[in-house]
Amino acid sequence: MWGVGPNAVPDSPLYLAKQRIGIVDMLRAAESALRGLKMHQTYIDVTGNNIANVNTDGFKRSQAEFEDILTALTKVRGMPDPGTPGTLNPAMVGLGVRLHAIDGQFSQGALKITNVATDLAIQGEGYFVLQGPTGPVYTRSGTFTLDANGTVRAGDGKALLSTTGQPISVQGSGVTGAPAVSISPNGQVIASNGTQQAILGTIQLARFTNQSGLERVGNTEFRITVASGPAITGQGNTNGLGQIISGVVETSNVDMGTELTNLIVAQRGFSANQKVMTATDELVDQLNKLR
Numbered sequence: 001m002w003g004v005g006p007n008a009v010p011d012s013p014l015y016l017a018k019q020r021i022g023i024v025d026m027l028r029a030a031e032s033a034l035r036g037l038k039m040h041q042t043y044i045d046v047t048g049n050n051i052a053n054v055n056t057d058g059f060k061r062s063q064a065e066f067e068d069i070l071t072a073l074t075k076v077r078g079m080p081d082p083g084t085p086g087t088l089n090p091a092m093v094g095l096g097v098r099l100h101a102i103d104g105q106f107s108q109g110a111l112k113i114t115n116v117a118t119d120l121a122i123q124g125e126g127y128f129v130l131q132g133p134t135g136p137v138y139t140r141s142g143t144f145t146l147d148a149n150g151t152v153r154a155g156d157g158k159a160l161l162s163t164t165g166q167p168i169s170v171q172g173s174g175v176t177g178a179p180a181v182s183i184s185p186n187g188q189v190i191a192s193n194g195t196q197q198a199i200l201g202t203i204q205l206a207r208f209t210n211q212s213g214l215e216r217v218g219n220t221e222f223r224i225t226v227a228s229g230p231a232i233t234g235q236g237n238t239n240g241l242g243q244i245i246s247g248v249v250e251t252s253n254v255d256m257g258t259e260l261t262n263l264i265v266a267q268r269g270f271s272a273n274q275k276v277m278t279a280t281d282e283l284v285d286q287l288n289k290l291r
Contacts (some may be wrong), residue, residue: 028095030280035096036273039066043266046102050254051263057112058141058220059252060104061259067100106211109140109253111245117181118144118152121250124242126205129233130158130221131167137221138206138214138231142249146170146181152189156219162201163187163235173198183246187236205241206231 046064053059111121120128120142127138137158144152144160150170152160159167168189170179175198179191187203208214213227224231236244 027280027284028093030277032094032096033273033276033280035069035098036276037270039064039097039099040266040270040273042099042102044263044270047259047262047266051256051259054252054254054256054259056220056252057143057249058109058139059254060106060109060140060220061252061254062102063105064102065100066097069095069098103212104214104216105253107253109250111248112251113248115247117183117246118146119247119249120144120183120203121245121248122205122236122242123245125207126236126241127207127222128154129161129204129206129231130154131161132158132221132223135223136161136206136231137217137223139219139221140250141220154219156221161204162189163204163233164201165204166201168201168203170200173200183244185236185243185245186238187244202235203244204233205236205244206233207239207241208232 043064043066046062050061053061108123111123122128122140122142127140128142130137130139139154141154143155145155147153152168154160162168170181170191173179173191175191175193175196177193179193179196179198181200182190182192183203184190187205189200189203191198191200208224208231209229210227213225213229214222215225215228217223232239234241236242
């Protein structure tokens with residue numbers, strides 16, 4: 001589609017003119033627009049995922065960030081080399097855009113009251129630590145239940161870990177009957193039947209030097225990476241960790257107003273890059289029709 005035309009004779013003035021003044025520069029514009037289309041599609045993908053998870057408890061939104069690609073020096077015939085004393089500023093042409101990062105936004109979500117003792121939220125910094133198949137995983141989603149054996153588990157079945165690194169369980173507490181479970185702000189899990197009381201364990205929380213370096217593994221859970229740094233663990237209200245609130249859960253931190261605005265911006269950017277592609281195609285077509 002984009003060439004110098006079938007009627008152009010190699011090394012002829014017309015052939016060389018098409019190469020010099022049109023085709024190369026226009027292909028550069030088309031390449032920049034193509035990269036722009038791809039990056040705005042990524043922008044739409046990230047925004048769409050945020051909107052889809054607006055009601056997902058413990059979800060943390062993401063933000064796509066972009067940067068320009070290395071620019072090319074455009075040297076006009078007769079222009080001195082850049083750096084020569086007394087010369088003009090170098091003429092630079094950008095080569096498009098690329099993805100810089102997709103960063104997680106870890107602001108606190110709103111708290112939703114459930115009045116269920118095993119529903120938990122962290123007010124402040126920190127993550128609950130769950131027993132994953134290949135090591136601990138971390139989450140802000142605090143919807144927990146007791147299984148048939150009395151072990152505190154997340155919705156996907158992973159056990160909630162204590163500060164000793166072991167699952168928290170009602171079994172072996174010494175409290176008879178069907179004890180009620182309550183959880184204190186520092187994470188102590190207490191079983192009581194009205195006359196007997198026992199501390200089952202203390203919920204372990206973890207925080208990270210670089211939260212954005214955590215790897216998302218699904219189910220609103222995260223895994224440690226080299227970029228995140230090691231987990232800094234402890235119980236609630238200690239070591240820079242927040243306090244645990246029982247009877248509530250943290251909702252998604254997605255703001256629909258922000259996401260719909262981002263979606264409009266992404267759509268406009270996508271459409272603008274489409275127009276650049278169309279204009280480039282039309283101009284190259286006109287060059288190819290030169291006789």
